[in-house]
Amino acid sequence: MSMKTVFITGADRGVGFALSRIFAENGWRVFAGKFLDYWKELDELKKQFPETVELIPLNVGSTQSVQEAAKTVSQKTDTVDVLVNCAGISRGEGEEAFRQIVNVNAVGAMRMVEAFLPLMQKGEKRLCFVSSEAGSITVAHRKGEAPYYPMSKSALNMAVKLMFNELRPKGYSFRLYHPGWVNSYMGGDVKSTRGKYEPEQAAMPAFKQFTGHRDWEDALVMTDVENQAWPF
């Protein structure tokens, strides 16, 4: 039986890195999107799994970078079974802040899907997106000024729905995942300590959902670490 292949964006640290490790430990060939040159966790993972982990330079906010990543991967394999879109940012600057955030969190996932579709035709055809409860309009509990990060996650959820409408009839299946409040690096290079979960705790249920079967693939539902469903 041939080894299955996954591409993971935002793999430098946090949930993306934890997912990269879990996929590698479970015998997958892992293409890990590396954005931060100075962050060395992925290099350590590569040393641990030299034959099956490949580090691919990637900025999902750049069309050229995504296209170069797809080209690089296509020279190493003809099939990507699972694409995990995990890259995200929480802040931008000034009047351009929302455009910067949505360009990574939502448009970045679209860049990846459309660039990697040719490599996914023969595989498992599983598209996974790390979203957030912050994008749930029903549940939104924040107050005050326009919350750009949550708004970008609502935009992501909508973009995923449009892609789902097009690609589900073509055999693709989707996972939309809320990882919970994770001790992540969304605020920068210092890991948060206020979250409910460590990245590994959010990544293990994600791995199970991203690789598992559902009898209801024709419904797009956002699920969390407990596999509980969240409304849009």
Next chain:
Amino acid sequence: MSKKVAFIASIQEQDAWETAQQLNKAGYQVYGAYTDGASHEAGEKEGISLLSIDLADRASAQSAAKAVEEKEGALDILVLESAHHLEDKPVGSGRDYEELAKAVDLGTVGMERILTAFLPLMKKSEGKRIAFLSRTSAGIGFCEDKDDFAWHMAQAAIHNMLKVSFNELRPEGFTFRNFVTDGPKGGMSAADYILQDFSYLPEDDYIHSDENRLVRRDSLFRELSW
């Protein structure tokens, strides 16, 4: 007694224009703003006072708010509609992603700029009602579309923004209306829905009031999911 005042964004859209006329007929002094970036003459048309707002420019929205403030002093109803579209190719055909990000930003933050600019006027009014005109497919759950990513993504982002605004402003007495304009013919018009009060008994539990939750409905008063 002076007339109540309404301001409607994206007046170039047919449903926004019809809403303006309905509110005018209901006795409101109505202002409408073009937001499509095209050249339009300021002035008055069929009782609607017309101006333009550059969605990319926060100062432009603030100028429009100042113009209304100088004439009316306060604003009772603000109606938002985001109508920025980009022509798409089918998923998998690729697209200009930088243009897409810009379009989502313009459609979303453009509405935020208008809302922010007009809030001080609304806080001075009796009405304090914020409305949003959208379509069935603006709800993620209901959407069966496969293209027009920019418009759809902006709609979802705006819904989130409005929910957060609702959380902030409802305790200050603001009320919110989200009307789906492509519902069946007949039933309520956009203005009927915007002007309709929802059940609200201050002595009841907060959760039992229909006015204390944000919903979107169509002409038959049917609730649609987000």
